[in-house]
Amino acid sequence: MMANQKKFSSGGVEWSIRVGDGSPPKILVPQETLASRVWLGLKDKIARFVSRVWRFLVKAWNLAVDDPRKVIHCLKVGIALTVVSLFYYMRPLYEGVGGNAMWAVMTVVVVFENTVGATLCKCLNRIVGTSLAGLLAIGVHWVARQSGENLEPLITSKIDLTVVFLLTASAATFSRFIPTIKARFDYGAMIFILTFSLVTVSGYRIDKLFDMAHQRLSTIIIGTSLCILVTTLICPIWAGQELYVLINKNMDKLANSLDGCVSQYFDHGDEKTEKEDKALLGYKCVLNSKGTEDIMANFTRWEPAHGRFNFRHPWKQYLKIGASMRSCAYCIEALIGCIKSENQAPELIKKQLRNTCLLVGSNSSGVIKELAKTIKTMKKSNTIDLLVGEMNSAVQELQNDLKSLSCLSNSDSPSFQEESETPENKKTEKSQKAAATIPLMGVISVVTFASLLIEIVSRTEAIVEAVEELSNLAEFELTVSKQNQSNQKDEQTMQNSQMV
């Protein structure tokens, strides 16, 4: 047996033992000391943890920079909590509401939401839920005690009580499944169950039931009033305003997506900047914002008049506008499918339709942008009818172009020839005959694209209708002068011609 010793660059030593039976030498790697391994593992884990925390902080920072109102909201919560905590520090107030001052703190933490509407919703739900449940529970209690004293032994009344308790709690729980209640009074129903349970159950222990109820209600009213004051007075975030801005932004995104889509299809060879790519995918925001729209519209019903919106502002109409925009966005999704499709039309055929398609696209997005402007300025647009007219005449032109497509002879489209030369099934003869007549297969992609564009135009008209309904319901003003109107029209036409 031989033992060789080699020096390692790392300073360690490798021992290899050669057994005298001709087998290859076995290498003995010296085990790292336990301490160093633990240290290495720990170092690795700490490094990973630190980088994770760092990434998390960067994400949080970006979130704060993107929407500083979130930071303001946090400060508002801090202020409300500090003020409500004073109830603990100030002796007179403390004695006024007793140990129940805790409920005021709890109310602030639970009720304070990002938007005014959400906060008001929770506040009113909490107050009404608590009051109703308290009254009901005390009533049930009183009836049970009266009948218990006069008619039945105490034990039966207790069973009655339990049954009532069970039924009420279950019914209230079930009510939270009903959509209309869930949308508006879900929190109230929970508070109802909570209060009802607490009062019913504690009725056996605490004699001063009315005192307790009174104290709880007053602390809740203190907490909710404070929340309402802070949320409406310090940089208020209105759910209505949020919905309004969301719809507006989505409208712009939809218009840009449409523009990007059409130009991407016809000029796909050109280099696209990252910004243009982002604009192209803006329609996805429209597709995904249904949930947010519903939530915001739900909270608007709790909000008073604010900013440019009066109390009876038709918030529901924004949902209709959102739905019509989504229906348009579905078609843009299908357009993107055309762009990504493998069956692309020959460039020559694309060229034939390029200008009219670009015109239809830019006219349609122009209409959407004008609608966005209508909503933004809250003034009826004078140019919208003109723009819609232009859009429709562009569609007419596109339809004529589609008809003229068939004038192309197949000699102009080599790509189709290649395709038709590899037919694989029984219809070969028929299709070759077809190929000799007209390169239909080559134009399918572009025809699909064009007819989706036409569909988008008709869906854009649905958005126009929805916005018009809004402008009537919300009584938007007509203030643009005739002079302005013609200027704007010229501007719009110029823009369109520049884009095409």
Add this chain to the structure above:
Amino acid sequence: MMANQKKFSSGGVEWSIRVGDGSPPKILVPQETLASRVWLGLKDKIARFVSRVWRFLVKAWNLAVDDPRKVIHCLKVGIALTVVSLFYYMRPLYEGVGGNAMWAVMTVVVVFENTVGATLCKCLNRIVGTSLAGLLAIGVHWVARQSGENLEPLITSKIDLTVVFLLTASAATFSRFIPTIKARFDYGAMIFILTFSLVTVSGYRIDKLFDMAHQRLSTIIIGTSLCILVTTLICPIWAGQELYVLINKNMDKLANSLDGCVSQYFDHGDEKTEKEDKALLGYKCVLNSKGTEDIMANFTRWEPAHGRFNFRHPWKQYLKIGASMRSCAYCIEALIGCIKSENQAPELIKKQLRNTCLLVGSNSSGVIKELAKTIKTMKKSNTIDLLVGEMNSAVQELQNDLKSLSCLSNSDSPSFQEESETPENKKTEKSQKAAATIPLMGVISVVTFASLLIEIVSRTEAIVEAVEELSNLAEFELTVSKQNQSNQKDEQTMQNSQMV
């Protein structure tokens, strides 16, 4: 002046006074008595209220009949509440946890959710949030008190405390805006703020801080354990199972929608039953279920192994499947646009493509149904490759048919002639020349429909991929025998040929 008196059928009396100047007689209608008017108004209101309550009850009843598990959930809440209330009735237990038994009741009401995952999520969030906040608050308190005694006057330490309090509450509030935290720990963050506030604030009043913390934690643990027991042992509703069923149902709906769509387009003259109309619109469920899918997938991460799902079941993959189904549903939306479009292709041209389109549609929906079966049985399908192959060859056939479309002479399509006879712009000549060659305008609608179908096929393949990935990740078994396989194939082919 004359006064006439007429008898009314209603038993009332009408007095008309004729003034002597030739003017028509004035009729004096006797005022209804106040009481009767109030009574009528009241009756009307009561009737309306009763009918409203009645409709509400009917709605609730239907909800309960549709999904009896909702009723069971309500009973479960009732049971949990009853059990937890026993803490108030049983003296030994009551003395054990003191007046804080209230927290157990509160925990049950707040934490008990419909699905096991949601309940577990809230339970763990509540326990961890309370513990962390309690520890932190007591720690801060202790440090402040130590330094207050040794180094600074008490008032400074109070200010320090307030700053710490403000910072922590604000930071925790901000964390609720961060998407990853919002998805998993939103409730925990709220409970953290709540507990931190309560302990920090009450630290000045209650000396037995540790006792309080211990009691609160133990009542919360009692409440959460009870909730977990009831929710998992009595008819558990698993979020994972719900997600699984939702995806399965949506897949069937998508397949039926696709079938309905294609047959509606080609046989729109036929009478449609209400059921078929409903099936046609099934794709809307797919479009609208993103929110539910996200929520359910979020809760699955809290659930242990259950039913046929082990602990590491790849729930996220269901979201991918859902997304691929939605991408398919967008195209079906565009198909519906074709069906509703005013520009319909002449029946003759439709007939040319009818059979292949129906074949592509039924093959594609057959593939989706097979995928639904794969998920339902949790067994890898042996026929899926064959079905996908058939689908693709049907697409090939459709493409060939599209090519052969151009063989039609325009004499067969009178509708196109009508259209081309009303041209309104400069391209008139060109388009009329086109019309003489080939009725392209008339086929645009059907070409669009067909190419959307082809797009749907390629998106169906994306669903196939997503489901295959799921079957690999979740290790679905391969159990269908060769014999079965060929039988199934025959069955499938028969079904397809029957549908065409």
